[in-house]
Amino acid sequence: MTAFEFGFALQKIAYSLRPFALKLTKDSDEANDLLQETVLKAFTNREKFTEGTNLKAWLYTIMKNTFITNYQRLMRRNTFIDTTENLHFLNSSNHVAANGAYGDFMMQDVVHEIEKLDDAYKVPFMMHFRGFKYYEIAERLEIPIGTVKNRIHIARKELKGNLKVYASKN
Known part of the structure; x- marks a missing residue:
């Protein structure tokens, strides 16, 4: 061939x-x-x-x-x-094994900041975090659904501001 x-x-x-x-x-x-x-x-x-x-x-x-x-x-x-x-x-590789200490400190800070929230914001935020839907939170707390959404938004905004030191971290 x-x-x-x-x-x-x-x-x-x-x-x-x-x-x-x-x-x-x-x-x-x-x-x-x-x-x-x-x-x-x-x-x-x-x-x-x-x-x-x-x-x-x-x-x-x-x-x-x-x-x-x-x-x-x-x-x-x-x-x-x-x-x-x-x-x-x-x-050898470029992978680094994290020991979890940084995550533990971050979690402690998050929990501390959540505890500092006013109950009016903390309760709906934690209920939503645990998986409740907006309408379920509104029914249980006997407040309008718009108020629930607003309070969760304010809680997130406040937490984001107080935890901005972690904004650029993984």
Whole structure:
């Protein structure tokens, strides 16, 4: 098979490899890169293809092996070897594990600010927070629904103002 014939056969089959590439990478751009790398490898190694065998299966194998090689290379790049006596393998990443202390302090501040609210605002706000609908709050407190909405809005606004130190935090 000539290079031209092989290239034509490769071009006809290449579009059917994209769904498999998407399944492996789960990302459109990475799937395109994997597809391109697979076609390039297939074309540069066309002399290794046995004419009369299944070209599509050969391409799927190249794609799968390329994906596995790239994945292993990525994992090796993110692994450091500790050269101390114990030889620990440490996976590096950009992820940071939070210990929850910041969240605990924030929650204490939120609860403190809610407790400081006037009961006229705190009660409807807490009922809404617990899942009551506006009309349910209005019925239980025997006040108009507009008043309920207004009081909850005022409570939120006051809490937001008093807790603005946390506005830019996660």
